[in-house]
Amino acid sequence: MSGETVLILGATSAIAERFARLRAADGDRLLLVGRDAGRLDAIATDLKARGADPATATLALDLAAPAEGFAAAFAAMTAALGGHVDVVLVAYGQLGDAAVTTADADPAAVVDLLTVNMTSACAWASVAAAHMERRGRGTIAAIGSVAGDRGRRSNYVYGAAKGGLALFMEGLAHRFAGTAVRVVTVKPGFVDTPMTAGMAKGGPLWATPDAVAADIDRAIAKGRPVLYTPWFWRIIMTIIRALPRPIFNRMKI
Amino acid sequence: MLQQRTVTSWGNVRKGRHLTAAPAFRDDVPAAVAALVGAGNGLLPYGLGRSYGDSCLNVGGGLIETTRLDRVLAFDTEAGILRAEAGLSLDALHRITVPRGWFVPVTPGTRFVTLGGAVANDVHGKNHHLAGSFGCHVRRLALRRSDGTLMECGPDCETGLFRATIGGLGLTGLIESVEITLVPLASAEVEVENIPFDRLEAFFDLSADSADWPYTVAWVDCLARPPHLGRGIFSRGRPAADGPLTATPPGRPLTMPLEAPSGLINGLTVRAFNALYYRRPGARYCGRSHFQPFFYPLDGILRWNRMYGAAGFYQYQCVVPPDTARTAVPRLLDAISRAGEASFLAVLKTFGDVPPPGLLSFPGPGTTLALDFPNRGRSTLRLMTALDDIVRKAGGRLYPAKDARMPADLFRSGYPQWRAFAEYRDPAFASDLWRRVGAV
Numbered sequence: 279m280s281g282e283t284v285l286i287l288g289a290t291s292a293i294a295e296r297f298a299r300l301r302a303a304d305g306d307r308l309l310l311v312g313r314d315a316g317r318l319d320a321i322a323t324d325l326k327a328r329g330a331d332p333a334t335a336t337l338a339l340d341l342a343a344p345a346e347g348f349a350a351a352f353a354a355m356t357a358a359l360g361g362h363v364d365v366v367l368v369a370y371g372q373l374g375d376a377a378v379t380t381a382d383a384d385p386a387a388v389v390d391l392l393t394v395n396m397t398s399a400c401a402w403a404s405v406a407a408a409h410m411e412r413r414g415r416g417t418i419a420a421i422g423s424v425a426g427d428r429g430r431r432s433n434y435v436y437g438a439a440k441g442g443l444a445l446f447m448e449g450l451a452h453r454f455a456g457t458a459v460r461v462v463t464v465k466p467g468f469v470d471t472p473m474t475a476g477m478a479k480g481g482p483l484w485a486t487p488d489a490v491a492a493d494i495d496r497a498i499a500k501g502r503p504v505l506y507t508p509w510f511w512r513i514i515m516t517i518i519r520a521l522p523r524p525i526f527n528r529m530k531i
Numbered sequence: 532m533l534q535q536r537t538v539t540s541w542g543n544v545r546k547g548r549h550l551t552a553a554p555a556f557r558d559d560v561p562a563a564v565a566a567l568v569g570a571g572n573g574l575l576p577y578g579l580g581r582s583y584g585d586s587c588l589n590v591g592g593g594l595i596e597t598t599r600l601d602r603v604l605a606f607d608t609e610a611g612i613l614r615a616e617a618g619l620s621l622d623a624l625h626r627i628t629v630p631r632g633w634f635v636p637v638t639p640g641t642r643f644v645t646l647g648g649a650v651a652n653d654v655h656g657k658n659h660h661l662a663g664s665f666g667c668h669v670r671r672l673a674l675r676r677s678d679g680t681l682m683e684c685g686p687d688c689e690t691g692l693f694r695a696t697i698g699g700l701g702l703t704g705l706i707e708s709v710e711i712t713l714v715p716l717a718s719a720e721v722e723v724e725n726i727p728f729d730r731l732e733a734f735f736d737l738s739a740d741s742a743d744w745p746y747t748v749a750w751v752d753c754l755a756r757p758p759h760l761g762r763g764i765f766s767r768g769r770p771a772a773d774g775p776l777t778a779t780p781p782g783r784p785l786t787m788p789l790e791a792p793s794g795l796i797n798g799l800t801v802r803a804f805n806a807l808y809y810r811r812p813g814a815r816y817c818g819r820s821h822f823q824p825f826f827y828p829l830d831g832i833l834r835w836n837r838m839y840g841a842a843g844f845y846q847y848q849c850v851v852p853p854d855t856a857r858t859a860v861p862r863l864l865d866a867i868s869r870a871g872e873a874s875f876l877a878v879l880k881t882f883g884d885v886p887p888p889g890l891l892s893f894p895g896p897g898t899t900l901a902l903d904f905p906n907r908g909r910s911t912l913r914l915m916t917a918l919d920d921i922v923r924k925a926g927g928r929l930y931p932a933k934d935a936r937m938p939a940d941l942f943r944s945g946y947p948q949w950r951a952f953a954e955y956r957d958p959a960f961a962s963d964l965w966r967r968v969g970a971v
Contacts, residue, residue, distance in 0.1 A: 290556075320602055475534065
């Protein structure tokens with residue numbers, strides 16, 4: 279699949295950067311979007327050394343609230359990729375502070391977390407869908423989370439956002455069923471990245487960003503609608519979703 | 532940002548709790564360093580943890596993990612000059628450079644080391660007799676000191692700090708990036724000749740005869756007794772003139788899934804293995820090999836260190852000068868084979884006389900011997916103490932990257948510039964090894 283154009287929203291995230299390296303090795307042309315211009319440039323330089331198309335570029339903006347609006351920003355990104363986008367990966371996200379699930383929760387923080395993880399992500403998926411529909415092909419992928427599969431006391435704001443995003447993506451997939459446009463929802467479990475820095479790590483449930491990125495790359499190539507990564511999370515989440523509420527309510531998860 | 536966790540070194544003998552930071556971008560580094568300095572128990576860079584003993588540990592203190600800093604900063608594919616963040620592994624580097632016809636100038640026996648680790652241990656390879664050690668090929672490095680300054684050092688600037696950082700065991704600051712000169716590669720294949728030899732003198736003769744081969748090394752059966760003391764296989768190679776430029780050979784590496792029972796490596800199994808290895812069909816061999824199995828035979832089994840079980844193992848690597856090598860090496864092998872402390876194949880190599888680039892560089896003129904000992908406690912330590920005496924009398928030294936127990940006097944006699952080095956050490960940087968051998 280060499281020579282595609284790949285748009286990565288949230289390109290400084292560890293999983294996104296690992297995914298970008300896989301596409302760079304294929305010689306793809308990437309546009310890396312995120313907040314931090316310096317970090318984006320460091321990643322772009324690295325990707326070009328790894329084989330990315332020399333036209334690979336960066337764009338610094340606030341993905342949660344683009345100043346010029348989602349549609350205009352997406353049009354600019356499309357232009358920066360030479361007029362078309364083959365693959366979009368919505369990769370940015372924020373785990374949020376544990377305080378948003380306590381009595382002290384600041385409602386504004388709840389709104390912010392939903393805006394970053396769901397509202398803005400759905401807006402990008404929506405403008406990307408319009409682009410893909412006009413072209414009649416392309417792949418829209420977004421990183422959700424296993425946390426979006428069932429509301430849990432420990433992180434239901436993040437979970438609600440990722441669950442909402444997954445539902446939105448499911449709807450898009452339904453809309454594009456039978457066409458050449460693919461919609462991929464990625465649901466990673468625990469991944470050892472800077473985002474999870476506050477958690478105790480180690481053990482069999484933790485995956486590396488490299489392994490997750492390789493799964494995403496395969497899922498995008500195959501157009502798999504829902505990817506649990508690593509694979510065993512599909513089983514774990516099937517069980518957790520199936521737990522009767524009286525049992526679930528006794529669990530401290 | 533900081534996390535408490537247990538970190539172990541490759542030999543699995545030394546381990547302990549550390550306060551760790553894992554910066555993902557270079558702009559994260561100053562805050563990570565400041566946080567660990569603020570925690571008060573010192574800090575030490577930690578890469579892929581391939582150091583065997585305690586040179587990569589700072590138990591009870593801080594570790595700054597570098598493997599997320601693995602980006603290429605500049606790669607001049609015409610001149611073969613590459614600058615990258617220090618956490619880039621040689622494995623990842625080769626995936627980038629080999630298809631374009633470039634290779635690291637010096638590689639150790641594992642590709643799972645970071646650039647920073649290669650500098651900090653001034654690693655050597657099978658081409659030491661011609662190319663010197665890794666530090667000989669470093670053009671520049673950027674060093675973050677605990678006071679927040681970033682020092683650019685090289686053979687032509689900040690030379691004192693540069694010479695202290697090459698082989699400096701991570702104690703002069705955090706190496707953020709490294710610029711090296713690569714060597715051109717026409718093919719990913721190596722032309723190999725393996726020649727069995729049945730006694731030690733033949734090793735010295737083969738080494739002398741093979742001086743124009745870029746890569747030479749020998750594996751020695753360290754359980755063989757006279758008259759076969761020091762029997763082994765001499766292996767020499769040169770890059771092939773043609774062939775594919777693939778970074779990896781076909782096939783996937785195996786992973787040692789679990790720790791083996793500690794008794795697995797014993798006199799019987801090792802004797803059987805060594806006898807089979809010596810007589811195996813490939814023992815006398817002339818042909819081609821991909822560079823990976825040639826340079827990294829053990830990397831074919833990921834996490835091979837688990838083979839030694841929960842008790843772990845020690846590695847012992849020394850170098851003895853040319854004028855004493857022919858008497859000291861047989862003494863070492865005799866003591867080892869007499870003790871019967873089972874060790875897999877030992878590695879023997881003659882170093883060249885390229886001047887060592889670092890104040891604490893391990894490689895230098897002479898012959899180096901490296902071998903593993905499963906940790907059986909007191910008897911293993913006693914044997915190594917006996918080996919120390921032979922090395923000390925021969926005017927040799929031990930390799931800190933492999934060491935978990937050398938006495939301070941042996942470090943100081945082996946590295947006479949250690950006091951000059953101590954002047955350059957960053958006061959906030961510390962390691963278990965340094966506390967044992969260097970602290971005054």
